[in-house]
Amino acid sequence: MTTPFFIGLDVDGAGAHPAAAVASGLVPAELVSGTRLARAVRQAENAGVTFVTFTDALLPAAPGAASSARLESVTRAAFVSRTTTAVGLVPQAPTTYPEPFHLAAQLASLDIAAAGRGGWLAGVTRTPETAQAYGRGPVADVEREARDVVQVVRDLWDTWEDDAVIRDVATGRYVDRDRIHYPEFEGESFSVKGPLITPRPPQGQLVVVAAAGDVAPSVRDERLVDVTLVGGADVATAVAAAEAARAGSPRAGVDLEVVLDGADRTAAERLAALDAAVPAGARSPWGTGALRYEGHAAGLVTLLEGLAQAGVDGVRLLPAVLDEDLPVLARDVLPALRAARLTAAPQPGATLRDSLGLARPANRYDARDAVAVA
């Protein structure tokens, strides 16, 4: 059976356009409320989306502007882990400055709470202002740092073998210490001893997602990224980029910004209004190298069918304004893709790996597996 075309959807804040919060007229408390977040993710799940991403950054898009209000992404994903049952939950968390040990425990905890639906969009941070927020100097080679952090986080997820907890009443031992390991990781800019404080997550390894080029290739013979997201100014470029990305990861998808026709305004009219409302001092303009679609829902269905036929594994949709574009996606786009048997809604109880057709990895420290392979 072939794996269905995956549909990711970003559910950050009011939407992906830098003026989405202003245009939606939401005050900060509404913009970040748990109720609003849970509702958006529930809508995405009901629409049959494979996974949602939670775009994040430590610093605001427009410094000093309350419209830049945003909560930390792993915390957001954990909150909705218990209000959903099928959709994958993929917070964007940076590799550049945070502590890899904390990150590994946070993401493993997310996967436990979500019963195996956790992922990690491993980001990199290129702004010097973020270094200042940590009281550190800028990291010169962010791709190399990303490689080391992804590598050590993956090592830490495996530090507990699946059956490390033995609860052996006869000897009084709760765990088998021979099944818990110290990675003793030595990277180029930091080291981590281990083991992780959190047992191995349900998926063994969470699904690691990254933008093409953000994570340098492993120095070991190992794949660090499960799903690569590529951009492209046009369809042909994006398809070629996805094809190239498959050399480094088992799945490759296209990041796709969408602005859809509304009930009373065309996509072009909506976009013109949004562009005119971008707050002064906004750091990231709309258009970050992703492919873009503006127009009616049927045209988007055709585009997605075309990408699938060209061999792309899936897309991550970046809706300009969540409250306006998500209802159209749910009503007019996703049902058409399912009817065409291009996509399938994730099943309750399935892991994100299941939904993406990725196997549960063996534990790198399990000597029994190594023997079995040899």
Next chain:
Amino acid sequence: MTDHPLVRPHAQVHFGVFFQGVNHTTIWSDPESGSQTDFASFERVVRTAERGLFDAFFLGEGLRLRESRGRLHDLDVVGRPDAVTQLAALAAVTERIGLVATQNTTYNDPADLARRLQSLDVLSGGRAAWNVVTTDNAWTGANFRRGGYLDHAERYERAAAVLRTARAIWDAFPDAGDDVSRVEVAGSALRTPADVAIDPTTPRSPQGHPVIFQAGDSPAGRDFAAAHADVIFSAHGSVLDDALAFAADVRRRVVAAGRPEDDLKIFPGTSIIVGDTPADAEEKARWVRSQQVTPATALSIVGNVWGEDLSGYDPDGPLPAHDPVVEELGGERGSATTGARTREIAQKWRAISEAEGLSIRQLVIRNSGERGFVGTPSTVAEELTRWVRTGAVDGFNITPWIVPSGLDDIVDRVVPELQERGAYRTAYEGTTLREHVGLREPLTRRAAAADVEAPAA
């Protein structure tokens, strides 16, 4: 028993629950004991606590798995979730109960930590708290980028600077309007290589910002709590005279710090064991203690002090005849014991076991924490009420001896007894943790108000 005046005749008992995670307190060997990892266990405990109208649910933190002499300690429950992440998931399945995350100031960056805690506070509708802890050992630091880079004195300096910075980040967002202030702190105060400057993104929650808990019993820890915390999580939860002495001491420190004396709430950790009759309860308490201190655990605890493997010793026999081979306890068994002089401990233990005729295991059982409250639901309720009304404490942080059913007895049997005495709430009065505990506005916001009022005075 000394008779103490009921200085707060109408005070009510408050409860928190400490999901301990890592300690020999939790009896994992019992058939009733559930998974210590599955979300369902945490959910059951927090839902029971909320049904019992508890103020708060606590999660601890450990940043390195405990060891004995270079090998993983394998006898106790081990392996736990990241506190803030787990509490965010629990926030979605609860409505009122407070959610307390233990988070270390030594190995966290304020920009990151403040944002995660405030995110939990916003998503939970104002129910978050931060239990501030510090670490000073390089052994834990081996898991972090900067390693063990603080000595004992500096860890409290950094803790105060991290807390001040976190509060500044939380307060940078206005209640209304569009001007979010930039937060700037000298790198030397935070012991970071460079100066720190942050533009915050996290709006205020209904309680302003997370409540601050502090658990530290040393004079420096008590002073830190008196100056900065809303709640002190003490170890004085078994002997009333001891609890009253502790309360008097911290209240002196609170007043010296320029705060009203009831501004810092006192919640000692304790355990509660109830039975149908006093004899039943005593029998159950003895059984619980014997399950907590298995023969292997007793030998491991004594072996840690002696610095050698004593697993060949008879747990029902005497302590080793020779002196400990190491001078000081390292940090491998948790920071509470770091630096203690082993020979002094050994001499004290020998004197006790000779005087009382105790075996190794009996001695460890005797030493193994204070006994908490043991009795019928009615006698326990009577005693808890007395503790609160003499002003010894404001509430109790209960550590269940079994997970996830360990709170059932307390919620179903002790809480109704307290309610009958008018010594426990019958419904949550508010929605935020700050309201449950009866706290004033966050300290920083009061200070701002005082500055505004000062010229008129």
